[in-house]
Amino acid sequence: MSQAVSTPPLDSLASTLTQDLNRTMDAERDTAIAELEAFIASVPPRAEFSDGRKWFYRGIVASAVLFLIVGWAVFSGQTAEYTSLIWIMAGLGLIGLLMVWQHRNAGKNVHMVMTHHELTVWNLSGPVKLVDVVDLDFNEYQQTEIIFTMQADAKLPTAKVRRGFYPAQGWVKPKGKAPRVLVYSSGNTVNGVKASTEDVAAIVSTYVDVAHAHARLAAIRSGAPL
């Protein structure tokens, strides 16, 4: 019986199956590399984010309306009845003017830049590695809030927070469940084009994905399993 297996069929079958497996794995690896390369090539190397001018215009409109009412009350001689209300409206009008002044350059300055690897925000001490981002969240309140949840061991910059009415800036929260980097802006402009929060979410997600794609590509090329 042992004579019959001088050319073992099991070895032959094992060899065939191994070749099949290797070819399949090579094909899957090539496909994965091609897909990752195509994705990386499809994303521009840099995206610049500025805030919009909505608070500039809102401030002008609010101040104008409030000062018109105050002016009308003063010139029509009705100040005696509504003194407190007029002072409040005048105060609000001044706040509106302050907001206009603060947002006078809104949309002209870039507050956030994303590349294939890094996120830079003007008031952060250094760049944030996008490959360390594990989750993203987007909220639209008075400002657009982008939350980058980072890996526990991610190296985080520090933030020099600016006071004022809805300034575009970054915050760093190293404590809590997971470290986070938050970026706020009032309205959105990406590469000079006005964008909705959904557009911003898609663009920011793409840059985070592309950072991970670079890391994945490097790992596959160095022989890591698919």
Place this chain on the structure above:
Amino acid sequence: MALFSAGRLKLVFYLIVVPLIVLLYPALQTYRAHSVAQDEARILAHPNPGVRMKEELAMLQSEHASLHARSTLGPIGMAAALSAAWLGAAILLKIRRNSHAARQRLDILLTRYELNWRQLSRLLVLHVALLLIALLACVAYEGFWAKSNWYSHGLMSILMTLPLWGAIYAAVKLLVRTWRQLGPADPIELTILGRTQARAQVPGLWAWIDQLAMRADAPRPDHIVVGLTDCFYVTSAPVTTHPENLRLEGRTLYLPLPYVSVLSREETAAIVGHELGHFAHNDTDHGVHLGMITRRMMHRIDRLIEQDIADDSWINRPALWASLYFYEAFEAATLHWSRVKEFAADGVGARVAGARTCAQSLLRVTAIADAIDSMQHEHDGNPIGALQSRLRERGLAIATDTLDHVIVHPIDTHPPTRLRIDALEVGIDDALIAQAQRPPSEHDTIWFTQMLAPRAS
């Protein structure tokens, strides 16, 4: 368990508590309409009404039609919200009963569960429709009130209903989406990386499998596929082999070459007997059937999730959570029967090769699976040779976690090895463990080669 309870609480909240919260609004509206009617009755009953009372009476009488409409809309809203709460409770009871019955009887899981799912889907549509009616009645009420009281902040009552409009919009879209027919779910098909072994090509292997099928009193497989990547399994789903691209219909038995090259013939017979036991009990057909039900259920749940993402509203949640809860119950029943089937198939394996050999093979296969996992990326050349060398050098380790190991299978889940051996009434003693973790002998490594020989006996 905690998650399950949290899910159940959520379900109670969305199916029963939410309609009861909605109920408060039409109840308040009914009270408001009733108060107006009472005011009119009070003035009419007054023996000597003053000028203001007369003016008020004239005003009340001028809005009789509106008051009548409001007096009707309030109770309609209440009835709809109350019916939704009642229906919510009935839905919960139905899910509980259906899932209990499916765990008690396999035929109910196989034949009635999808029917129950369709009934549940219809009841959930009705639940949403009742909530929609309640909300529309509330808005209509305020519309009539606003028309009658336009001169005194009538617009405010319309503005008060603004938060309801989003829910109404979402509910209408949900109903329209649910009404649309779902496309057919994709059929279940497997792609296997492996080579088919035709009867003419390896008659010895086929003759042996035929013998095992006879001993197991099970149907013979229509196809045998040998591969490197998975563990032993059988399927009745259509299979496409890669790279040959052959499409196989009928019963397919998959034999993993790494395992059969280090298991004894008797151990392999026990495992193949177990797999053929699945054919004997129609488990593979049931698996395909249940797989299709799962796909159709997931298809509908996906649509509900899409709807919730598109129009995020609380009104989407009852249907979504109830569907997910029903699906969980289905999954639990499927897993329950899957374990039952595995134990039954182990019985067939024991009949073919003996209970002790069957227990030994279960231990050995789980330990081999661990060894293969740990050396997955070690070898570059011949994985069979690498596995044999490794087992000869280092042997197999059967630790506690090996006993609690669940064999990975592409279609269903197996119970832990320890429970399966207990069910075979075999004690896990030192001799059994020593036998299961022995290095592969020459006999272990050569018998399958003989099976593959074109003229093997």
